[in-house]
Amino acid sequence: MHNKNGLISAVVLPLLFLLLSIQASTAQQAGNVPLTDTLPMDGTVVRGRLENGLAYYIRHNEEPKDRVVMYLATKVGSILETEDELGLAHFLEHMQFNGTKNFPKNELVNYLQKAGVRFGSDLNAYTSFDETVYQLPIPSDDPELLKNGLQVLRDWAQDALLDEEEIDKERGVVLNEMLGGRGAEQRMRDQYLPMILNQSRYAKRLPIGTKENIEGFAYETLRDFHRKWYRPDLQAIIIVGDIDVSEMETQIKTLFSDLKNPEQEPTRDEYEIPLTGKNQFLAVTDPEMPQTVVQVVVKHPEAKVRTVADYRMQLSKSLFNQMAGARFAELTRQSDPPFIQGGGSIGGFLRGLDAFTMYVVAKPGEIKRGFESVVTEFERIRRYGFTETELDRAKSNFLTGLESAYAERDKRKSQSYVDSYLNHFLEGERALSNENRYQLGKQLIGTISIEDVNALGKQYYVDHNRDILILAPDKDKDSLPDETAVTGWMTEIKDADLAPYDDNMQDVPLLETPPQAGTVSKRVEKPELGVTELTLSNGVKVVMKPTDFKNDEIDITAFSPGGTSLYSDTDFLSAAYAASVVGGSGLGPYNATQLTKYLSGKNVSVQPYIGELTEGFRASSGKKDLPTAFELIYAYFAVPRLDMDVFHGYMQRIKASLANRLDDPDAVFADTINAVLYHNNIRRTSMTVEQVDLIDPQRAYEIYKERFADATDFTVTIVGSFTEDEIMPLILEYLGGLPNVGRKEAARDLGIYPPEKGLERTVYRGKEQKSSVRLYYFGEYDYSEDENMQLDALESILNIKLIERLREAESGVYGVAARASYTKYPRHRYSFSVAYGTSPDKVEPLMKSALDEINKIKQNGPEQVDIDKFVSEQKRVLEVQLRENSFWLGHLSGSYQNNEDPAYILRYLDELSNVTVESVKAVANKYLVEERLFKFMLMPEAQ
Structure with a gap:
């Protein structure tokens, strides 16, 4: 029911043009596989x-x-x-x-x-x-x-x-x-x-x-x-x-077999996009375009993957794209980055064509600088190529991914097979078996030389069949460059004196001093859940659930109460961005770029976070790299960094991305809703360009260190393919060695809640004759397992009724969504919303219909058939979720965070019988109270 074609649905996201493409190779043999063989x-x-x-x-x-x-x-x-x-x-x-x-x-x-x-x-x-x-x-x-x-x-x-x-x-x-x-x-x-x-x-x-x-x-x-x-x-x-x-x-x-073809069936013609050999240029502006985007698209005939040689070239392009991406990630970490986003790659375009695409999302007033930086880097690549060390890292990352996929071959999801066979039917490209993909990848990757990859830059970055497209805000129309100016910039760069890329690397231990291991002071078994709960000597609680859902997937999350709620409004933005600033600065002796290189070839990710009520980290790893994951977790406590270049660059890009934000009608609508509901509180409103300057890097760093100075009240949840014997030494050394100062903290109730009585607001913004409607109910909530289930049922049932009424019966919407949410801490609260888009003339009639469906449930209760649908959906969804690491990670961590019994999930299906016509009717009357209804409407500007 949706439009899959990315080229059409999200045109200002430049990388949607960049799909992995294929090209024939001139080599004759790779390992033991003749390159001329059909895949x-x-x-x-x-x-x-x-x-x-x-x-x-x-x-x-x-x-x-x-x-x-x-x-x-x-x-x-x-x-x-x-x-x-x-x-x-x-x-x-x-x-x-x-x-x-x-x-x-x-x-x-x-x-x-x-x-x-x-x-x-x-x-x-x-x-x-x-x-x-x-x-x-x-x-x-x-x-x-x-x-x-x-x-x-x-x-x-x-x-x-x-x-x-x-x-x-x-x-x-x-x-x-x-x-x-x-x-x-x-x-x-x-x-x-x-x-x-x-x-x-x-x-x-x-x-x-x-x-x-x-x-x-x-x-x-x-x-x-x-x-x-x-x-x-x-x-x-x-x-x-x-x-x-x-x-x-x-x-x-x-x-x-009895399906019939028409007696006089028309020919199913194939259409392509012709290559003209010409270069083209176009600048397009719009009053609601929030950023300036420049794309350079160099089109080439599509190369299909038919032979082993084609597959080898596909891998070469993948390596090219990976190395180019790393170069541009490094550029964004400069203290004064030349763009908000920038990059490029070789990939698929559309029917019959591949393309080399460069793109830049420019800072306001810096289109020339941003464009030149992207073109300069690709000119450097075309002229000098990549380095052997860059290629080694790219190959190492590829092999890590290949090994990981192969290890999971018996756990591969059905959907991924469908996608392969669908591509075979529609495009005629071979669907490789798990074994063939692994063996071919292992054999071919070693045959790809730096010369093979560097040749791609010269082959694809050429000066014909090139389109240059500029998309920009209307207000910048008069300052945009014309074709002569842009091609002049490109010519100057081609003639410029460029230095080769310097692949700055280092190889030193991440931790100068290893942690002092702790011990287990308490152990609790929960056999019904397959969970072991440990309390370490430093106070850290560890919740372990070994599983066989995946062969090489270990997920970790941790939380500690506190978060930004413990800081004043003056410090709020510094606190809110502290984990991003520190997390982007590298660790210990490694800056961010060096850390990325240090971790190449490793299947590991660790990210600290500071939320409103908690701080902690999220991590994932394969078995082989689990020691590195724990080392990184410890390092984010013990040796965090503040890189001022990264900080200043990050702030510049945030400012640039916010500069024209209010030209977007949806952004204005969202800001208005939050401003009305939360009285313009800085913790609930979107940040402005001016507020970016309120983020103090030193204060952010101090807050980060404060939040991670004491692990006493951290709860760490670990789910995945490990055994206790394998993981215990790592837990004792790296989690047991975390700092312990014994402080007791709790998140603060900030008291930022919507008014008790509902209201109505209309925002007039936008050129198109379309509208958005948001209906909200807010209030105090009787938090319990049963109450949560009843509210979930109300959400599900109301979704069914709103689709039947607003979409199917009245043809007034494409989509409509009811959403329920509830919180236990810092206060028992709920919210319930209904959202849809429609034409301006149908806003009021459809709102009446939506509220009528709500009132029907309040007056008569839902139909039993809709309750049965909810129960059936919950049962079928949970059957699958109970075999997923991500579900158990979220469920266990959430249960401990809310001080709830995680074994509730084992009773959940039985307790679905508590959902009845009367129970849903009661919860609807309890929470969908008319005086608590907030109505927000986005209407087009007067023409």
Whole structure:
């Protein structure tokens, strides 16, 4: 139900153009593998093609257990549309959820929700230029549901009803989806796409279509599009999960063999973007564009991955991109960085093309400096290449990732297999088996020389088929450079005297003095949870849960009460940014750049944080690098750094990113909401450019050291693939050796809460005729396990009712979301919100409808069928979560933070029976109180 095409949906994010691309190699042999050999196809997937042309891919995989992912892919997208069919490929995708032969009206969504499948997050689809893909992840332990899942795919393949009443209702939904995407990005995109796409058909076939056509197309035009293109010779079924492959293949043959191709089927033409050999330039401005972005796109013919040589070149490009990224990360750490963001890479572009892309997000008034810095670095790369030490680090990082993926090959998620097979069907690229990917990677990476990688800079950074695009705020229009100026800058850089890159490295111990190990003073076993709780001699509490969910994944988190709440408003910003400033400065003898190099080839990450109520750290590691993870954790307590160059550079980039923030209507709307709810409190409002200067680096450093000066009240949670014997020496040395001064702290209740009585505010901002609505309820809360469950149920049920009413019945929104949240500390509080976007004329009617649905639940309680959907969803979601390290990490840490029994999760499914019509009705009346209702509306400016 969403638009997958990144080029269209987020055009001002430069790296969305940069997908990994492929190129043939001139080498003849790599290790024992002839480079001319065709890449092997994954032999563990059962593939076939029915007589009618339908392709299928089936694979057994038990991650997650008792689940299966089903996809229908069809090579039909907006590129096939005629002028009177604009937007119909995407519209047809919508209609597949509004009535098929075996699931009329909205029965498909209704049926699957009863089975615990969530509409939008589970059940979904996308339409792009060249394909439409439907996804259905469902439980596989229910034979009836599994059978009906296949029937859903069969209906999607050719049996959409396309009822006239449903078509007319869906027009409003699609128009609201179109409306939600309108703004500065869309207005600018409409101007630059013809240039970027070389005036090709792609520039005229955006999947969303046109307002005029969506409003006025004839019913028969949609049906004719469906008959022409929804046919088995353009379709594939992809099924991966905990299933019997042989039985599934038999069912596919039985169910799909009668699909028919049209008697006079039109040819499915392939379209490409022609290369003209010319260079192009365009500057586009908009009053709501908050930043200046420059992109240089050098287009090249697409190189497919067909042979081992192609795969070797793919790896070479990956190494090139990794090393270029490291160079630009280093530039951002300067005391006066030349840009907010900058970089570039070699990657995929769009149908038939690859591209070398450079981009810069410039500081206000510094477009020339930012642009020149990016071009200069790539000119340095083109002229001198990368160094052997840079390549060694890149290869080391690649091999670490390769080894990690291979170690998890029996725990690989079904979805990732689906993605590989989908790419094979749509693009014709080989899907490698886990074994082949590992063996080829190991053999090929060692054959890639520094000359191979450096040759890519000269091959891809050329002076033809080059587009230069500038996107900027309207107010900067008169100061933007023209094409002559920009090409002049590039010429000057090519003629400039540049020094080679200096790869400054050092190799010294991170810790000069090892910590003094502690001991275990208390041990508590919780066998029902598989948890061991330790209290160390310095007061640190350690909660350990070894698991077999992954083979090489260990996640760690820690918290200590206090956070920024212990500091005055004067110190707040310094406290809030303290962990970011210190975390970005390096550790001990290593600055940030040197630390990155020191950690190359290691599967480890450690990040300190300071929140409002707690401080602590988050870490992850593989088994091999677990000692490094613990060493880093200890170092963030013992030898933190303050790098003033990093600090000043970080502050400059923050200031630059905030300079035009208020040109964005959504930013103004969010600021207004927070200002009204929290009385302009500095802790709840977005930072301004002027406030950046309130961040004192020395005070931030002092606060950081204060927060991490005492580990007495830290609770550390460790979940993953370790044994107690393996990890205990590290725990005793690095956690047991943390400082202990015995202080007792608690977070402060700052008393920053919304008014007790609701109110209404309207913000007038924005050029487009679109609106946003936010409804909030706030107040004191009776915090308990049961109350939380009831409020969660209310959220889920209200989401169902609001989608049925505002989207399906009234066609007034594309999406609507109800959200509940609750806190135990520092005070028992709740918030409940409803958010949606629509046209200005529908703001009031839809608000009345939303409040009417709330009142229905308050007056009559929810329908039992919606409670059943909530219970089913919770059961199915929890089944998967209980096999995930990330879930247990969050659950255990959260339970200890809230002083709750973590074993509650084992009772949760049984206690779902406590959710009844009357209990949800009671919680709705208790918390969705009319006098506590806050209404916020964003309306367009008067034209």
